[in-house]
Amino acid sequence: MYIPKAFEVTNQDEIFAFVEENAFGQLISTVNGRLFSSHLPFLIAEDKSRILGHLAAQNPQHGELDGREVLVSIEGPHDYISPSWYRGPGVPTWNYQAVHFYGQCRVLRDAKQLQAIVNALTAKYEAGFDAPWQPEYSATMLGAIVGIEITISEIQCKYKLSQNRPAEDRAQVIKELQAGGAVKLAEAMARNER
Incomplete structure (x- = not known):
C-alpha cells in the first residue's frame, strides 16, 4: 500500500494491538x-509470526491457497474529513x-488444528458475554471448513489520521468526528496525538 512517511507505523507492538482490536479483514488471493477476497475474522499466533483463520470448504478460494503468497488486509475505524473543518486550505479526504x-x-x-482455530476464535x-457459549463441533461440522495458516513475510501499517495538518486542524477534526458519531476514529486520532 502507498504509505507517506507521516502516516507510517512501524512499532510492532502497536500494530499487533491494533489487529487484536480490529481482527476482521480480507483474505486476498x-x-x-x-x-478474490473473502471477509474473515483472523487470529494472530502467540509468537506473532502467523495469522490463522478458516474458510467454508465450499469457498473456491481455498483451492488455490496452499503454498501461495496472499494478502490479509485489516482496517479500523474510518470516516470522511471535510476541508471545511480546517483553518486553512485543504481538500476532501478520508482518515x-x-x-x-x-x-x-x-x-x-x-x-x-481446525478445532483449535474454531475454539480460539470462539473464546x-x-x-465479553455473561454466559459465554462453549463450542462442541462434530467431525461433520469441522469437515465443512478448511483452516488457513499464513506465515507473515511482510507487514505494512498506515494510520492516516491528519498527521500532516496543523495541531489546530487535528483538534477540530477530532471535535467534528465526535459530533458526527465517529467516536472510535476520534479516539484513535486523540491517542495518536500523544
Whole structure:
C-alpha cells in the first residue's frame, strides 16, 4: 500500500494491538487468475509470526491457497474529513487505519488444528458475554471448513489520521468526528496525538 512517511507505523507492538482490536479483514488471493477476497475474522499466533483463520470448504478460494503468497488486509475505524473543518486550505479526504500482511499460506484440514482455530476464535469473541457459549463441533461440522495458516513475510501499517495538518486542524477534526458519531476514529486520532 502507498504509505507517506507521516502516516507510517512501524512499532510492532502497536500494530499487533491494533489487529487484536480490529481482527476482521480480507483474505486476498487469486482464483482462476482473478483477484478474490473473502471477509474473515483472523487470529494472530502467540509468537506473532502467523495469522490463522478458516474458510467454508465450499469457498473456491481455498483451492488455490496452499503454498501461495496472499494478502490479509485489516482496517479500523474510518470516516470522511471535510476541508471545511480546517483553518486553512485543504481538500476532501478520508482518515483511516489499515494493516496489510503478506505471507505464504498453508491450508489446514486436520480436525485437531481446525478445532483449535474454531475454539480460539470462539473464546476471543464470546469472552465479553455473561454466559459465554462453549463450542462442541462434530467431525461433520469441522469437515465443512478448511483452516488457513499464513506465515507473515511482510507487514505494512498506515494510520492516516491528519498527521500532516496543523495541531489546530487535528483538534477540530477530532471535535467534528465526535459530533458526527465517529467516536472510535476520534479516539484513535486523540491517542495518536500523544
